[in-house]
Amino acid sequence: GQNIDQPTEMTATEGAIVQINCTYQTSGFNGLFWYQQHAGEAPTFLSYNVLDGLEEKGRFSSFLSRSKGYSYLLLKELQMKDSASYLCAVSRSGNTPLVFGKGTRLSVIA
């Protein structure tokens, strides 16, 4: 089977940096997605990591370690609009659907 864990909730201050972790146990791992979902809205794509290492995209960066089954999403210079749920999802081989973690609800406070 597969198991994806991420913290349920996190709180951080405007302007700060926050790291949202995701650990996974799965067979046939291909890559890992991060999505952002504001309350009442659809999830939107943030990043996709296939190889080990850090990928930076503006204020957001995503890291993957395949050997450790671990990923994190790093958000810098937090803004109030970053308050949302962040979902990690694993892509597996064999034409199978994405498997999502339960999401981390991030609250950015002043």
Add this chain to the structure above:
Amino acid sequence: KAGVTQTPRYLIKTRGQQVTLSCSPISGHRSVSWYQQTPGQGLQFLFEYFSETQRNKGNFPGRFSGRQFSNSRSEMNVSTLELGDSALYLCASSLEVGGGYTFGSGTRLTVV
């Protein structure tokens, strides 16, 4: 280009009724996946269609069914609704099975 379109956005149904939700994928996307999202369980996979064929199915009872048409539009149907079916139903399209998803805005179903 147009995104993924789901209709209706909101729906209120009574226990025992049935409901049909619709999803139009991004043009050129042939894979459509359906997920149920609830606060406690997160996104739970329902089924995935590719070229009118169901390629994958999640662990939901037979009351949940779906289909895909030749133009890649998809519908899902829930029969004999239960209170626990109240959720946000999300449709996602991708170029291929298991590829990166683009989600629709979802249909929020409330069963009373």
